Amino acid sequence: MAKVTVSLEAELVVEAMVLAGVGNPQDAVELVVRDYIERGHRTEARAAARDEALREIDDRPRQTEG
Structure with a gap:
């Protein structure tokens, strides 16, 4: 994998x-960068799962009242 050099404050x-x-x-x-990236992936996965659950609820047939 390619390497990158970055200057940071000590x-x-x-x-x-x-x-x-x-x-x-x-x-x-x-380690800090890898952790940050992994957290981002976990957040994306949770958001996708939540969106999918909301889509399933929205797709259910609705009962008409009254």
Whole structure:
């Protein structure tokens, strides 16, 4: 896979290292980015499931009253 070099503020990278629990800046930033992407996919999946459930409810035949 292709690699990209990005410059970040040292304070930001140190914070990522602490939160990720790793001592290597490259690994810390990679873990944070991967986690962010995975969360996005999970959010998309939940939204799709919710939309599908709403579609199923909307597609049910309606009973007329009165």
